[in-house]
Amino acid sequence: MEKNMWKEKVITLRRNLHENPELSEQEFETSKLVQKTLEQAGIPFQTGFAKTGVLGIIEGGKPGGTIALRADMDALPITEKTEIDFQSKNAGVMHACGHDAHTAMLLGTALRLNAEKSSLPGRVLLVFQPAEENSPVGGSGPMLEDGVFDEFKPDVIFGQHVWPNLKIGQIGIRDKEMMGASDSFRMIIKGEGGHASMPHEGKDAIVIAAEFISAVQTIISRNTDPLEAAVITVGTISGGYRYNVIADEVKLEGTVRTYKKEIKELVKRRLVQLIEGFEIAYGISIEYVYTNGYEATVNTPEWATFVRSRVVNMLGKDAAPTVNASLGGEDFSRFLNEIPGAFFWLGCAREGVEVQRPLHDAEFYLNEDCLEIGVDLMMDVAVQALRKLEKGGCSDQ
Incomplete structure (x- = not known):
């Protein structure tokens, strides 16, 4: 397939997927496509992997190692607010994280690799993964549990993600942490209700919640090393009945983001201790559930260095700028817990736009010029990784 032909094919696939987004564990039509x-x-x-997951298999014409390339397929429960011609047709569902592009690019890479498979020294596995957005369950873990790699175990796995903070032609890659662990917690502060004019006769759950939200930030500011990344965010708060009633109950939901396991355990432990302290101090009870989410996505240094070298070779030295890790969660981490590899970001910023809309935003819209670069890079990484394995490089890392 000539380059202009597969390029148009990828754009068509991406737009089709964008028009027809499906939520986690509902990617039935996406899987069929x-x-x-x-x-x-x-x-x-x-x-048969995680309900809708698909594993493509390209056998090279020569013996060699096995690599895997991964793309996630699910969309988000967001009502799209872009003005593009191929806007989502599914009400309240949108590809606001670029998974449509990931799937289309992996399909384009598959078509190109398949056309050259006779020269490949080994095997390429194409992992089309559902439910990346469905934390804490996700789709990578269930795919592994369903035996996606039982027959063919990769020596190395790669994944790429569109990134609006990077320009077209830039690739973000780090030797270690790329994405954070994404835990969550839910709490119900149980006070005692009463009349607003007689606060001494109740235990105001709203006042307690307000103080708790402020106090919880000291876990980061006064318990963790300032040089270690950690975030606690309370994302939702609900409670109360009306303006003149003391609330007897307030619900809070939040998230904890970290890189290192020891920092995560410290934050979790202090959060529980703070809850117990508030129970004693105010004579109340607090029900809580702490949920471990995705672990941090940590690259294998040798393979991250390899990807960076391919980026520089293909796009020039300025194409691999120094980037900071993100505390966003990503369940590619579960693949990296089992298999060496690297996760990297593909620049997709729109030219001439001063403020880039972030991932998970209703107005997120990627620059489609990134699609060609993404396919070229995955193609190059796949071929060169097989050649590296053929020479014995990184296979035991």
Whole structure:
């Protein structure tokens, strides 16, 4: 397939997927499109992983190692507010995190690799993963549990994610932490109600909640090393009945973001101690649930260095700027817990736009010029990784 042909194919696939987004664990039509595209190209595939997951298999013409390339497929429960011609047709559902682009780019990479498979020294696995947004369950863990790599175990795995903070032609890659651990907590502060004019006869759950929200920030500011990344955010608060009634109950929901496991455990422990302290201080009870989410996404240094070298070789030295890690969660971490590899960001900023809309925003819209670069990079990384494995590089890292 000539370059202009597969380029148009990828754009068409991406726009089709964008128009027809599906939520986590509901990617049935998306999965069918992936399967149809692989079938038409003569690429064998397996299904039955995490409900809608697909594993494509490209066998090279020469013996060698096995690499995996991953793309996530699910969308978000967001009502799209862009003005593009191929806006979401599914009310309240939007590809606001670029998973449509990820899936289309991996399909484009598959078509190109398949056309050159006779020269490949090894095997390429194409991992189309559902439910990345469905924390804490996710889709990578269930795919592993369903045996996605039972028959073919990768020596290395790669994943890329569009990134609006980077310009077209820039790739973000770090040797270690890329994304954070994403835990969550839910609390119900149980006070005692009463009349607003007689606060001494009740235990105002709203006042207690307000103080708790302020106090919880001291866990970060006064318990963790300032040089270690950690965030606690209370994202929702609800309670009360009306203006003249003391609230007997307030519900809070929040998230804890960290990189290092020891920092995560410290924050979790102090959060529980703070809850217990408030119970004693105010003579109330607080019900809480702390949920461990995705672990931090930490690259294998050797393979991150490899990807950076491919970026520089393909796009020039300025294409791999120094980037800070993100505390956003990503369940590619579960693949990296099992398999060496690297996760990297693909610049997709829109030119001439002063304020780039972030991921998970109703107005997020990526620059489609990134699609060609993403396919070229995944193609290059796949081929060169197989050649590196053929020479014995990084396979035991």
